[in-house]
Amino acid sequence: MNIQQEHLPKDKPATEDQEWGFSVETFLEDNWLYLLAIIFLLGIFYYARYSWRKRHENGSK
Numbered sequence: 441m442n443i444q445q446e447h448l449p450k451d452k453p454a455t456e457d458q459e460w461g462f463s464v465e466t467f468l469e470d471n472w473l474y475l476l477a478i479i480f481l482l483g484i485f486y487y488a489r490y491s492w493r494k495r496h497e498n499g500s501k
Contacts, residue, residue, distance in 0.1 A: 456463045468475070 457466075
C-alpha cells in the first residue's frame with residue numbers, strides 16, 4: 441500500500457519578516473516618532489556641549 445501525498449507545500453526560504461520577526465521598513469514605520477525624538481534630544485545635547493565649550497574657550501583667553 442503506497443499512499444502519496446501530493447498536496448504538501450514545497451519548502452521555501454523564509455522571508456525577512458519570518459526570519460527576524462520584523463523588517464526595517466515596518467520598524468521605521470512603527471517607531472518613527474520615537475526615532476525623531478531621540479534625534480531631537482541628541483541635537484540638543486550636542487548643541488549644549490558645543491556652546492559650553494565655546495563659552496569656556498572665550499572665558500579662558
